[in-house]
């Protein structure tokens with residue numbers, strides 16, 4: 105992809121927003137990037153002298169287990185950082201306008217959110233994804249979590265805040281979800297260093313690990329499945345914690361978002377951990393909790409599992425909550441598992457429709473094949489939502505949705521934009537199953 109091929113959408117007016125706070129400098133820098141300053145310029149300004157340009161992708165390969173385990177053990181022990189909520193912030197209850205501009209929101213004006221998962225690696229692939237996100241001029245950007253290796257303050261600085269690579273900031277706001285890797289260092293780097301640098305419009309930092317973007321037709325809800333994704337050090341790798349939603353988050357969904365009373369908006373859920381998967385085990389506890397408040401299918405984007413995959417409407421485990429699953433865990437790490445085959449057997453069937461096993465290159469001394477990194481752009485316009493799934497070079501799949509009566513999502517269209525047998529349509533599935 106070249107910059108020449110990408111035109112700024114006509115509806116976008118980057119000059120409307122002026123960040124009013126101490127975050128102005130950072131925000132202006134991001135908006136400046138969107139206006140033509142390249143990520144390479146930024147990188148040249150901020151990269152540490154004498155250090156390699158990026159984290160080496162091969163250092164994240166699973167065969168580098170000793171490096172990873174050593175870092176984990178040095179960071180893992182200690183009390184969790186306290187869970188933050190909005191109760192101390194008066195009018196700020198973590199619910200913000202999903203709108204392209206300030207003032208009275210016009211729900212018909214298109215507003216774009218870019219989503220990337222598992223991006224916080226500082227790799228060249230993360231740099232490329234960030235550059236591609238910036239070229240889309242998103243109003244909001246949301247990281248679906250995981251800052252490697254363990255989300256310390258130093259790693260947050262290097263892998264999210266410009267030390268090596270700068271997380272692409274939306275011109276109306278940026279948010280980050282909590283995840284297991286952030287919690288391997290008790291969440292301190294995430295809560296105390298990353299969140300203050302993000303938030304709605306740069307008015308102030310992101311104050312909690314959950315939030316909602318809302319307009320007349322849509323609810324976009326960011327969830328924290330990371331806080332309870334860690335348990336007893338080392339044992340947590342074998343006996344996986346539930347990743348349940350914190351009671352304060354559930355209370356906020358009930359009393360502030362009033363999710364149980366909303367019968368008009370389309371619901372978009374965001375989390376780090378997957379509710380279900382056809383390649384790995386899922387985490388159905390958060391879905392069980394949500395099913396107490398939500399009785400209609402949502403579109404749910406998650407990361408954690410390092411691949412791009414689309415699922416049709418499906419419920420799993422004890423939850424009973426039917427959702428359309430979207431796996432976006434391919435934001436920055438080497439995508440090693442492209443040779444994986446979906447699990448066979450009836451109990452593992454979760455409505456898999458499409459997954460990406462294309463080989464991008466081979467890395468490391470062993471020449472390990474890795475797949476393509478990528479992300480998604482969501483564009484809301486009135487009752488309609490268009491989602492574009494991209495790698496760093498091209499769009500792969502687009503889909504369109506509409507909110508119907510009762511806030512029920514209706515799939516309008518889905519198209520595959522590249523002809524490649526390794527962008528695999530799962531056996532027996534048709535592409536339309538992803539939105540049916």
Ligand SMILES: [Fe+2]
Nearest residue numbers: 250283284408
């Ligand atoms: Fe993760």
